[in-house]
Amino acid sequence: MSVCAIVDAMFEAREGYQIKRIFPDNVSLEGIEYSLFPSGIQQLDRCMVAFRFRNQLCLSVYRKKLGEYYERNAYFSSIGILLEDVNMSVEEAAAKYLNLLDFVSKAIVSPSSLKDPENVLQFVYHDFQKAIQSSYNAGEPLEEYQQGLQSAVIEQDFSAILSIFNTREQLTYDSFSPSLVRHYYSLIDNWLGPVFLILYKCLMQKKRILLVSSPSEEIYSIMDSMTRLTSVSGEENRVLPNPLCKFYSVGLTDIDILENSNQESGWIASTTDSVLLSKSSLYDVAFIWPTNPLSKPGPPKIQLSNGYSLKHSYEDLLNSRLISDKFDPRIASTSKFTNYSIGAIIHIILFNSTRFHLVQSLVSTNQTNLFAAFPRYNQFLLNLLNQHHDSIGISDMRNFGWNPFRQLDRDFVFNVAQFWVHKHVHYRYPSYAYLMQPTAWGVHSLLLFFSIWKRSVPTMLIYLLLLKWWYS
Known part of the structure; x- marks a missing residue:
């Protein structure tokens, strides 16, 4: 029963x-x-x-x-x-x-x-x-x-x-039915956008997460879909669910339950009571949608418990678009090319630090369903972290699919190693590592400017060769 x-x-x-x-x-x-x-x-x-x-x-x-x-x-x-x-x-x-x-x-x-x-x-x-x-x-x-x-x-x-x-x-329930997967895809596209990668990182780090919005059944589905993305494929393709607790709807009467929950396992909960945001010791990060019931869905604002706001990066935006291209072309074909996308393309040309190995790793799982690809990627990530003794370098971070020069991504890998593999890692960076990105930006800009100004074909070829090397 x-x-x-x-x-x-x-x-x-x-x-x-x-x-x-x-x-x-x-x-x-x-x-x-x-x-x-x-x-x-x-x-x-x-x-x-x-x-x-x-x-x-x-x-x-x-x-x-x-x-x-x-x-x-x-x-x-x-x-x-x-x-x-x-x-x-x-x-x-x-x-x-x-x-x-x-x-x-x-x-x-x-x-x-x-x-x-x-x-x-x-x-x-x-x-x-x-x-x-x-x-x-x-x-x-x-x-x-x-x-x-x-x-x-x-x-x-x-x-x-x-x-x-x-x-x-x-009644039978198919968690991988095409209709349910399409529903999850549309929720991620309409309600989260590129923010879904930040929410994914928070879930993998077992943070205490508040989703603040008007009463909405879609928020519960977002919680289910995102916890599926942060599951891990174990032996014989058996999916091991993320142990993070889902409280679903909470209010002021549930403050004691949230405060007394297991801090190490983390939790995710939705609420309509924005008053909870004032209790900074209660949560780690909050995703806040407009509380007007008539508001259209869209990416939420992200607020840390210390009051600072967090925004997705151009790399998050590009990764989310490439993920849509690979796993849900219907969404990618209907999404509009915004100013953020143009800025992101300029960003990839100038900086290109991630080289999109995240999407490559997801595709390499040979899964056409995003909710099967991510658990396999998570297992790949944990296996690599488990193999490394105590340090990781720039190439390791790029193989994971994250930007080695971004503090949030470095914290993500560090915390995943600590909470999932139970080991501490430090970063093995050469002394000149932090000069690589601004130097590349300067060289790219100088060559591009000179080739256009002088209309120099050889300089443009050198620029394209450098760009090809930077992408490799």
């Missing part, structure tokens, strides 16, 4: 948060009512909330109560389910239970005048019927299943509703 409990909670302006009913009634879930509702409920008509309660994944659907009386008295309802499988992702839970949970929630909050079989069928069952027919895979006939579900929600028989939820266990 995956669904072990179902909760019906309410918020009323005069009474506050309350639990109306729990099934089984001998389960103690004190305090769960605060997590079942999103922040800013007065601005939302419907919202899905995912969170962890005592290390159990919970899924709830919040709705504003229908009817004029309830509008005047600010009455809100939320129906939640608790899942026993602690390793289940929100994507898997949503695929199995969200349509059914949404239907149960809509039926329960309906005005009493609608709670007869005919009105329930017309008002809340019609939209759900197609979804149930396409995904139904229970042992009993479909017609009996529909009748039992309809009767259960009309009578609010939570025992029967819980049994119906657990018939969904037989």
